Amino acid sequence: MSQFSASDALSSVDFISAKEVLAYHSAGIESALDLLMRLPKRYEDRRRFDRFPTQAGGGSCCLRGTVIDTQVKRLGGRRQFYEAILIESTEAALATSQITCRWFNMPWMKNMLAAGHEVVLYGKPKEYQGGIIIDHPDFEIVGDDQDSVHLERNVPVYKSDSGVAQRRQREHVHSLLASIDQSSLAPVYDVDPSYPRNEAMQEVHFPNSSEQAQAAKRYFALEEFFALQLNVVWKRARHHEHEGRVLGKKTALLTEFYHSLPFDLTGAQKRSVKEIIGDMRSPHPMSRLLQGDVGSGKSFVAMCAMLLAVDSGVQAALMAPTQILAEQHYLTFCQWLEPLGVRLSLVTGSRREDSHLELDGEAQIIIGTHALLYERVEFDDLGLVVIDEQHKFGVGQRALLVRQGVMPDVLVMTATPIPRTLTLTLYGDLDVSILDERPAGRGEVVTALRKSPKVSDITKFLKEHLSTGRQAYLVYPLVEESDSLKAQAATNEFDKWVKRLSKFQLGLLHGKMPAEQKEQVMTSFREGELQVLVATTVIEVGVDVPNANIMVIYNAERFGLAQLHQLRGRIGRGEFKSYCILATDGKSPEAMEKLQVLADTTDGFKIAEADLRLRGPGDLLGTAQSGLADLRFVDFLADTELIREARALAEDVLETDPMLEQSPDLLMLIEDGEFEI
Secondary structure, three states, rough: OOEOOOOEEHOOOOOHHHHHHHHHHHHHOOOOHHHHHOOEEEEEEOOOOOOOOOOOOOOOOEEEEEEEEEEEEEOOOOEEEEOOOOOOOOHHHOOOOOEEEEEOOOHHHOOOOOOOOOOEEEEEOOOOOOOOEEEEOOEEOOOOOOOOOOOEEEEEEOOOOOOHHHHHHHEEEEEEEEEOOOHHHHHOOOOOOOOOHHHHHHHHHHHOHHHHHHHHHHHEEEEEEEHHHHHHHHHHHHHHHHHOOOOOOOHHHHHHHHHHOOOOOOOHHHHHHHHHHHHHHHOOOOOOEEEOOOOOOOHHHHHHHHHHHHHHOOOOEOOOOOOOHHHHHHHHHHHHHHHHHHEEEOOOOOOEEEEEOOOOOOEEEEEEEHHHHOOOOOOOOOEEEEEEEHHHHOOHHHHHOOOOOOOOOEEEOOOOOOOHHHHHHHOOOOEEEEEEOOOOOOOOOEEEEEEHHHHHHHHHHHHHHHHHOOOEEEEOOOOOOOOOOOOOOOHHHHHHHHHHOOOOOOEEEOOOOOHHHHHHHHHHHHHOOOOEEEHHHHHOOOOOOEEEEEEEEHHOOOOOOOHHHHHHHOOOOOOEEEEEEEEEOOOHHHHHHHHHHHHHHOHHHHHOOOEEEEEOOOHHHEEEEEEEEOOOOOOHHOOOOHHHHHHHHHHHHHHHHHOOOOOOOHHHHHHHOOOOO
16 A cells, blocks of 8 residues: 555545545545544444334434335325334344334435345434334445444544545545554644654544543644634734833723712722723733623723723724614713713714714714724724624624724623633633622522413513513514424514503514614613513613513523523613523423523523533634634533643743744744634
């Protein structure tokens, strides 16, 4: 067998056919190393197989059986499926356990699988008409090669997006590992000298145990996160080299604002303001993340920072992701800052408003949505940029606003509590301030998980509280009913609630409504003209009505934990005891586990850790927006020790060689932007 280098094109590998090379190319696999770095998505222990299940329940299983019958069946109309009945291969002549497998709308299956074939299959059993079935299992036909790479070992299973059969992918990787020049597998940077990379490569594909597979995957995860952290630490170092403007020396407005407050700031708010003052007075531009749970008082910290900018003679801009949130900020800022003589302006796609007359001069604080980028807003001298719920903006959008000023200070805020590992990964180039205290005077929030609650019970509970002058939110996952989704819709349920709560005034709010109508409904609810708001998740951020103390969330299982926590944050903002009811059908054990986390705690950071564990970081933040889309080892973002190890390695490298003059390969990783966040 010929020897290959990791950099060789697949077309030069003699045991991969031209047709297979084209198929691999369609999945972005061009070289031998690309194929080796296509790591298994899971493993099957084919030294033993699960017994054929006699009832549904549990997770997926790996079975070995013999096909005894196949046929094409129809469900009515043109929809059809291919069915195969299997018995256990062990003592097949005496076997009584059998299982049915089905593949829908895959007519070619009849040419692939036939009676007499022995197969290994993987899937999740379920009960159907008194029997056990598996729909669309992964499967492989067992050949005569009983001693091959496909049996009697931990077998790797790869993604199927290339169109190359599992058996062929496995054989290609196995042959490459046997014939590749080991020196060509040397790493750009050796993250673990005690574990040779070529050994990790062998063991990640063909491990002897699950522990060995996990250790090998962790090695490559550390490699990837080292490169990511190197990029982050490099950006941080380069940012600190920039010359900024010294702001925040004058504190007259800040002092006046502080004395005008009828309450004291929390210790966390005071600490964050001090950190921001230190940044603004530095000759380098501020780059800080203000991270706080819902209701922790980020807006007041932002006001303090913006007043420091105004007192320094520059403008400040705050960009929010939605019109509702921008308008809420504008109303709050006007309430507290207009008495101080501060000129404010609101700019959204459908509305422009000034709190002052033109002859007073330019606005000192401009609040808006994306319109700040695209409505030709003319900034006089932008010195501070505040970005709220910043993960909902793309990297390019944030950069566009920052470029409106000359090296302005930047403060980004998020009410989505982020686990420490994600903070280090996503925002490792920023200094971090955390608001971990709730302001005094906030009422207790009680969260209850209810399986299919009676409408009459919910109605009675609402009437009791509404009669005392309180207000309520009824939240639904859909705007309108859908044939494909079994979930309730706000527009359909609104009319029903109007009849049930006929003595009270109700409003409907969802994302498809015109902006003016949404604003009118929110104003009416905020001013108490409406007692109940039937809404979608459009109220997730930016809605602050202290008198509202009840929230009922229907089909709660359809929301992520972080989103549910954000929704719950709309209540408990006043002095009244508040109630959040999570209504669910209770059919999914996984969903009940998730919802129980929310019922057990109001600590956003604990909820974020649970969300990371249950759903993964991609769903938690949105991989495309957060810069995680190309990560191969997203699951390892929950590994705090690994992230810190990667960070320490990156810091050590740059401390020894700040400009990477001795490591041009590492510098190329950064300059290529491959790991740009």
